[in-house]
Amino acid sequence: MNLPLTHRLEDVQNTPDKRQLIIDKVGIKSLRYPVLFQSTTETPIRVVAEFNMYVHLAADVKGTHMSRFIELLERPDSVFSLSNMPAFMTDMLELLGAKQGHVSLRFPYFISKAAPVSGVKSFMDYDITLTADYKDELELTVKAEIPVTSLCPCSKKISDYGAHNQRSLVSVEARISENMTLDALIQLIEEQASSQLYGLLKRPDEKYVTEFAYDNPKFVEDLVRDIAVALAQQNDVSGFRVECENFESIHNHSAYAVIDQL
Numbered sequence: 001m002n003l004p005l006t007h008r009l010e011d012v013q014n015t016p017d018k019r020q021l022i023i024d025k026v027g028i029k030s031l032r033y034p035v036l037f038q039s040t041t042e043t044p045i046r047v048v049a050e051f052n053m054y055v056h057l058a059a060d061v062k063g064t065h066m067s068r069f070i071e072l073l074e075r076p077d078s079v080f081s082l083s084n085m086p087a088f089m090t091d092m093l094e095l096l097g098a099k100q101g102h103v104s105l106r107f108p109y110f111i112s113k114a115a116p117v118s119g120v121k122s123f124m125d126y127d128i129t130l131t132a133d134y135k136d137e138l139e140l141t142v143k144a145e146i147p148v149t150s151l152c153p154c155s156k157k158i159s160d161y162g163a164h165n166q167r168s169l170v171s172v173e174a175r176i177s178e179n180m181t182l183d184a185l186i187q188l189i190e191e192q193a194s195s196q197l198y199g200l201l202k203r204p205d206e207k208y209v210t211e212f213a214y215d216n217p218k219f220v221e222d223l224v225r226d227i228a229v230a231l232a233q234q235n236d237v238s239g240f241r242v243e244c245e246n247f248e249s250i251h252n253h254s255a256y257a258v259i260d261q262l
């Protein structure tokens with residue numbers, strides 16, 4: 001009899017395993033894939049995301065169905081958003097026959113900003129990670145990595161002129177409700193910095209951001225505390241971890257701080 005090829009190829013992954021060891025997470029790591037992402041009610045946008053997708057594997061099964069992770073992303077109606085993550089997790093666990101799972105996707109997200117004086121528009125890029133973990137219940141977080149300017153209060157105080165300042169990377173991972181947009185979360189964080197960053201600045205804008213940062217000096221401790229206070233005041237945020245790394249311009253190392261209330 002002439003069986004189709006899939007029937008003639010042995011399904012090794014599906015054979016029993018005798019070692020009696022559960023695997024906590026198995027799946028695909030660092031897969032880059034174009035998918036649709038929807039931040040709010042706006043039309044979904046195309047993003048290129050890096051995926052990690054894992055499931056729990058029972059002790060008596062040799063291998064998981066690796067190909068099915070990609071099949072999930074190939075579904076024509078696959079749109080990623082905070083509110084769709086629970087359904088995506090349910091589908092993944094069902095298709096993979098698993099009881100626990102992890103999905104994360106990290107992608108660049110762009111916001112069009114107007115320069116502070118000239119008003120010229122340009123895009124600013126941020127890295128966003130959506131993560132869903134299912135064990136006994138679903139844990140859903142959003143992480144935003146936001147570069148800002150920080151200016152040292154001590155340096156400003158003790159120097160006859162100038163103050164050292166640098167680019168800082170703020171990372172906020174938070175549990176947020178779907179009422180909060182990514183843009184709102186990013187804006188709230190940028191407002192706590194000595195200055196926010198822009199893609200395009202003309203000379204009057206450059207003067208403005210330089211003086212603005214000088215008027216708003218912040219230690220790395222001030223940054224994480226001010227961001228934590230701002231997040232704690234939000235009804236749509238129910239837990240957060242704020243991390244900040246200042247790439248010091250007077251040292252060859254960074255100043256770093258974290259507040260973990262996740």
Ligand SMILES: Nc1nc2c(ncn2[C@@H]2O[C@H](COP(=O)(O)OP(=O)(O)OP(=O)(O)O)[C@@H](O)[C@H]2O)c(=O)[nH]1
Pocket residue numbers: 011013062063064065066067068
């Ligand atoms: N489990 C497992 N699969 C691997 C590994 N390395 C490669 N593969 C994958 O094995 C895949 C094929 O296996 P399955 O996903 O089980 O494909 P299939 O049996 O045709 O599909 P299903 O019937 O849906 O399970 C290929 O896509 C490879 O990516 C590995 O270390 N472990």
